[in-house]
Amino acid sequence: MKDHRVLSGMRPTGQLHLGHYHGVLKNWIQLQNEYDSYYFVADWHAFTTHYSDRINLEENVSDMVVDWLATGLNPNTSTIFVQSKVPEHAELHLLLSMTTPLSWLERVPSYKDQQEKLKTKDLSTYGFLGYPLLQSADILIYKAGLVPVGEDQVAHVEFTREVARRFNFIYGREADFEEKAEAAVTKMGKKQSKLYRALRKSYQETGDDESLVKAKALLGEQQNITLGDRERLLGYAEGLGKIILTEPEALLTKASKMPGLDGQKMSKSYNNMISLRQEPESVKQKINRMPTDPARVKLTDPGDPKKCPVSQLHQIYSSEETLKWVNEGCTKAKIGCIECKMPVIEAINAELEPIQENIAKYQSNPNLIQEIIFEGSESARAVARSTMEEVRDAMGITY
Numbered sequence: 001m002k003d004h005r006v007l008s009g010m011r012p013t014g015q016l017h018l019g020h021y022h023g024v025l026k027n028w029i030q031l032q033n034e035y036d037s038y039y040f041v042a043d044w045h046a047f048t049t050h051y052s053d054r055i056n057l058e059e060n061v062s063d064m065v066v067d068w069l070a071t072g073l074n075p076n077t078s079t080i081f082v083q084s085k086v087p088e089h090a091e092l093h094l095l096l097s098m099t100t101p102l103s104w105l106e107r108v109p110s111y112k113d114q115q116e117k118l119k120t121k122d123l124s125t126y127g128f129l130g131y132p133l134l135q136s137a138d139i140l141i142y143k144a145g146l147v148p149v150g151e152d153q154v155a156h157v158e159f160t161r162e163v164a165r166r167f168n169f170i171y172g173r174e175a176d177f178e179e180k181a182e183a184a185v186t187k188m189g190k191k192q193s194k195l196y197r198a199l200r201k202s203y204q205e206t207g208d209d210e211s212l213v214k215a216k217a218l219l220g221e222q223q224n225i226t227l228g229d230r231e232r233l234l235g236y237a238e239g240l241g242k243i244i245l246t247e248p249e250a251l252l253t254k255a256s257k258m259p260g261l262d263g264q265k266m267s268k269s270y271n272n273m274i275s276l277r278q279e280p281e282s283v284k285q286k287i288n289r290m291p292t293d294p295a296r297v298k299l300t301d302p303g304d305p306k307k308c309p310v311s312q313l314h315q316i317y318s319s320e321e322t323l324k325w326v327n328e329g330c331t332k333a334k335i336g337c338i339e340c341k342m343p344v345i346e347a348i349n350a351e352l353e354p355i356q357e358n359i360a361k362y363q364s365n366p367n368l369i370q371e372i373i374f375e376g377s378e379s380a381r382a383v384a385r386s387t388m389e390e391v392r393d394a395m396g397i398t399y
Contacts, residue, residue, distance in 0.1 A: 006035040007144035009042040012060040016067040017273035019266030023256025029072040037078040048131040070358035075372045085377035088384035093137040108132045109155050136160040141384045143246040148253050157250040164245040171394040172241025181236040184229035200237045244394050263309035280349045287345045292337045303330040317347035
């Protein structure tokens, strides 16, 4: 599946926690072995809601990349880069803003949600209104076919698809588009041409999605046509013009099961997290301070694991045997809460130990981190430049 490109990014909030590891990074690490993977630090996005805050971006970016590498992201397998090191993102964002209706931005679900959550901040800025379009530019500039997101982010991917579709419709209509498309069809050979025409007719006359899928697969196999012809024939099959920007698909990821120390979602803003750099004794103190079932006042009082945040951590870290021991020990008052927490403390520290060893290794070589960011950003920029050449050509900005 390395011919399929995956793209995802993260705002530079600095050192990461177990919620990031279980909710995002584990998935990225798996995907990098299956797809052509691009992972970026979304440093410009930090300003959409925190433009007036004093953020040490340099330190945050470095810390976050170190944590990515320490958990298993491989710069030899993935392209790891920083958004602001690829200024083409901003150029595509600007050009897309010329064709994107204002109403599309205002209806993005997170627009009102974030305004409600961040009432103390002045978010009446274009940067905040337009950040979904910058996200779209981040995706479209790499022609990423897949974007790993949770269910709450699917609307952003759908918005990106609409933006790409509108751009292709407006600028993908070359004056001699049909003539060029027909010429490209004949290059495929008699048998393949006949099949392509049949699939195109089936999709356009009956709306048969399966025919479009087969047409795309057929074009992907062709050796006799150029990349430009392939994109032209994709648009021809769909009844559009030349496909300049690829419509991405959402790659749904499972919701993170990593709870915070209070049972809510683990988050820096809730102050309920365990950092990937948390020292063993600090982990022990944090877990031991976790609230438990309020009904267990005394050791002899039976408890209910369903009412205890610690049991949620047991679900992630403990074996079936330990879970059985916890359930019986709690409900029958055979074990105390501190005793119950010990397996979780040991499991978290065992998970963090190799990560922290890797963090120390990368921290001891800051030049290596700079090198990885530089090389990844240069590699990403080469792809972005290629896309922008097509975009400028389609828009007539080639003089």
